[in-house]
Amino acid sequence: AQTVTQSQPEMSVQEAETVTLSCTYDTSENNYYLFWYKQPPSRQMILVIRQEAYKQQNATENRFSVNFQKAAKSFSLKISDSQLGDTAMYFCAFMKPPTSYGKLTFGQGTILTVHP
């Protein structure tokens, strides 16, 4: 079974600064997807970024980028120019297509607070 570990229960950052959230995972699969999801106080799950394991290039979405290290099974999220609206709980998630049928396995989550 796959496991996803987020070792930082809480993080804080000053507005406009950069913060990195850590995620490691364990799998014997070669093809899979990794995700970062954001859950603001409304608790609606919002996709931040997605990485396909067969792609060596790190995914980027505006201020959000990942450092995907497949051999080390590490998938960290970097948030640049942090904004107050980035305050949320962030989840790293793993999916093994196609046999998982879209099922996600989540890490424990990291609560990020952006201070003005």
Place this chain on the structure above:
Amino acid sequence: GAVVSQHPSWVICKSGTSVKIECRSLDFQATTMFWYRQFPKQSLMLMATSNEGSKATYEQGVEKDKFLINHASLTLSTLTVTSAHPEDSSFYICMHPRGAQETQYFGPGTRLLVL
């Protein structure tokens, strides 16, 4: 706009009653729906996989008779918490995958409080 809705968004009930939570796919035929449970400041734990026209698949440790799942149509999956107790108080979220499964659509969640 929202593509997955959940109803109700909030429910408070007395211990011993049953509560039904509906999850609707608004613009897509969802043959598969996942149900997650989340306690405050904790992760989302998969409870079961709902499949249209067949029995749901439950994760280890989840009581089938306690959490009844029905997926009678391609746009509606329901989760019924039977004989609810205070420990069932939680946030319940449905999700369905699309495309080659790489895209997930989450409902807004249902907060259940059992008194």
